[in-house]
Amino acid sequence: MASPPYSDRVPGPTQRVPENTTRRRFYLSIIYGLWGFMSLALSIPAFVYLLFPPRVRKQSEWVEAGDVSKLAVGEPVEMVFRENRVDGWKVTSEKENVWVVKFSDQNIVAFGPQCTHLGCAYHWDDGKREFQCPCHSSVFSVDGNVVSGPAPRPLDRYEAKIQNGKLLLGALRESGAKNA
Amino acid sequence: MSWKTRLITWLDHRTGVETAVRNFLYEKIPDSSGWRQVFGSVALFLFLVQAFTGALLAFNYAPTPGDAYNSLRYILTELTAGRLIRGLHHWGASMMIVVVVLHMVQVFVYGGYKKPREATWIAGVFLLLLTLAYGLTGYLLPWDNRAYWGTVVTTQIAAKAPVLGPYLTRLLGSTGDVGVVTFARFYGLHVLLLPPATMLLIALHIYLVRKHGVAPVPGDELLPGRKFYPEQAFRDTVAIFLAFAILFVMAAAVRVPLEELADPTDTTYVPRPEWYFLFLFQTLKLFKGPLEMAGAVILPALAILVLILVPFMDRGRIKKITERGFAAAIVVLAALGWAGLTAVALVTTPKPAVAQVDFSQPTDWLQLSPMELAGIGYFREENCASCHTVGGGKSRIGPDLANMPIKRSAAWMIQHFKRPSAMVPGSAMPAIQLTDAQLNTLAAFLLKLNPQNAEALQSAPDFATQGALIYQKSFCGSCHLLNGVGMKIGPLNV
Numbered sequence: 001m002a003s004p005p006y007s008d009r010v011p012g013p014t015q016r017v018p019e020n021t022t023r024r025r026f027y028l029s030i031i032y033g034l035w036g037f038m039s040l041a042l043s044i045p046a047f048v049y050l051l052f053p054p055r056v057r058k059q060s061e062w063v064e065a066g067d068v069s070k071l072a073v074g075e076p077v078e079m080v081f082r083e084n085r086v087d088g089w090k091v092t093s094e095k096e097n098v099w100v101v102k103f104s105d106q107n108i109v110a111f112g113p114q115c116t117h118l119g120c121a122y123h124w125d126d127g128k129r130e131f132q133c134p135c136h137s138s139v140f141s142v143d144g145n146v147v148s149g150p151a152p153r154p155l156d157r158y159e160a161k162i163q164n165g166k167l168l169l170g171a172l173r174e175s176g177a178k179n180a
Numbered sequence: 181m182s183w184k185t186r187l188i189t190w191l192d193h194r195t196g197v198e199t200a201v202r203n204f205l206y207e208k209i210p211d212s213s214g215w216r217q218v219f220g221s222v223a224l225f226l227f228l229v230q231a232f233t234g235a236l237l238a239f240n241y242a243p244t245p246g247d248a249y250n251s252l253r254y255i256l257t258e259l260t261a262g263r264l265i266r267g268l269h270h271w272g273a274s275m276m277i278v279v280v281v282l283h284m285v286q287v288f289v290y291g292g293y294k295k296p297r298e299a300t301w302i303a304g305v306f307l308l309l310l311t312l313a314y315g316l317t318g319y320l321l322p323w324d325n326r327a328y329w330g331t332v333v334t335t336q337i338a339a340k341a342p343v344l345g346p347y348l349t350r351l352l353g354s355t356g357d358v359g360v361v362t363f364a365r366f367y368g369l370h371v372l373l374l375p376p377a378t379m380l381l382i383a384l385h386i387y388l389v390r391k392h393g394v395a396p397v398p399g400d401e402l403l404p405g406r407k408f409y410p411e412q413a414f415r416d417t418v419a420i421f422l423a424f425a426i427l428f429v430m431a432a433a434v435r436v437p438l439e440e441l442a443d444p445t446d447t448t449y450v451p452r453p454e455w456y457f458l459f460l461f462q463t464l465k466l467f468k469g470p471l472e473m474a475g476a477v478i479l480p481a482l483a484i485l486v487l488i489l490v491p492f493m494d495r496g497r498i499k500k501i502t503e504r505g506f507a508a509a510i511v512v513l514a515a516l517g518w519a520g521l522t523a524v525a526l527v528t529t530p531k532p533a534v535a536q537v538d539f540s541q542p543t544d545w546l547q548l549s550p551m552e553l554a555g556i557g558y559f560r561e562e563n564c565a566s567c568h569t570v571g572g573g574k575s576r577i578g579p580d581l582a583n584m585p586i587k588r589s590a591a592w593m594i595q596h597f598k599r600p601s602a603m604v605p606g607s608a609m610p611a612i613q614l615t616d617a618q619l620n621t622l623a624a625f626l627l628k629l630n631p632q633n634a635e636a637l638q639s640a641p642d643f644a645t646q647g648a649l650i651y652q653k654s655f656c657g658s659c660h661l662l663n664g665v666g667m668k669i670g671p672l673n674v
Contacts, residue, residue, distance in 0.1 A: 024410060027410040027411060027413070027414040028410055030414055030417060030418065031410060031413055031414055031417045034417050034418070034420075034421040035417060037421075038420075038421065038424050041424070041428060042229070042232065045261040045264050045265060046232070046236055046261075046265070048260050048261045049236060049259055049260060049261040049262055049264075049265050050236070050239065052259070052260040052261075054254070054258040054259055055257075055258045055259075055260075088240070088251070088254060089240075089242065089247065089250040089251040089253070089254035089258075090247070090250070
């Protein structure tokens, strides 16, 4: 292998040391350029892979909770339905609860099953006609407003619509103002 | 002094990092050093890429047979750049084998293993074995049919080892079958045991290279040496970049298949190892009966032993490359043997039974709708042709179905199929035991028959009619469109 005439050669006693800075600069720019390029080519896909949200699988936005055509007006009923939950590569079918109150054929309200205070499961007291939370005695009226206790806001509601007598539920929306 | 110089000096006084980098970059290398010495650096780089992409895959991978397949499919289909990362890891493994072997061939041809570099060579042989072990254990992790059946064969071979066989089987957790235990062992080896072992051996290997220096060639001693940086560093970088570019293009362009989920009951699957193990697979086939063990275990073990002992079998002084014809001959012979065995293995691999249209035969049936094809399927299942001819031929008991114009409705046909004598008094035709929907399919086909399209009845291959039967039974047509028939919700089949 012919040795290039430039300064990397360890100088021998009789050897001249020619400074070939152009060639050295070329080497350095290639070294840093290529390593920089490769670092980017590896790190950009890595960031994209870790930070971009997964492409969502298409699923129906409305979940059927049950038949509401035969509900009595003004009588809350607890309904249990199943919903698919997507967790990474796993799709699990989970049991969900909802309190459904029919005010009229067109006006049906679906309450999230947790007390807005600290998330306990409340129940309906038929005698007193109110929702009662067993944890800290929050009390809600049949339309979800706070009657008494520490609950900061009315019961949360599911987006709901009725199709062929079936109740379809959408997202659970956090209720806003005090006693809407 | 600028703040930069001061910072570096401060750091160097506390950590010695600048001195270390300097010592590393300004290592003295022989005058003869050149492009042929780049392979070690490329191998090291590829190992780092494997470690990096492997960790990324592990962030979204569930290492149990129940979930592995689903999580990999999630990486491939739902995560952005997931397919690229997996491609880099998959092809990086193959590439690493290639580069490690090239590295060994270079050292072997130049006699770089000679005294005092025997230990460097032996550490290198073990690094080769580790590289192969990654390939073997990583093969199972997708848990598709390829992975499962490949590993079944591997563990069965290990079980054949003399004396050690039963212990190896227990160690690999494959006492009963390849299952959860084997999977856990392979995963543990692949990500927990092999990487630190590789890192230790690489450290030892590099330490030894530094200790003894890069192997010189005769004549180097007369010339002053050079520094590694920047000229040799430039060569290494360019070689690494070339390897990386090839790897990246392969990862982006060549799709690594994820086959069907591992199915231990699939008797049609033809397991084949990864391409770099094919020569071993073919060697195994050369040995029959009691000699099988020799081919499967003893021969490869001997080959490894010989590889380790190379520096002790060739003990002369370092010679010029032109005087090492014998070493070159060994490399050529080994390459030819490897290529020959691999080629035979590839050629003798049976093609999977893929339905193929024989275009040398009439292909009228390609124009038929799924319903009509399914009708042909029922026509064959019910052996209608044992009494009826279609479009000529030797006359049989029943009428020729193509030459008699059927002026009946489908409803009449269905009643006729159910009770032939009730619709056609005196008919000797037996009733057809099919559901109404199936009879409807059959009627649809028969009502369309004429001498022109009767050919399709004969020429439609069985896979097409069987497929059409499934298509009809499963109501695929309610979402997919085929030959212009059906709904348009699903993707087009044709």
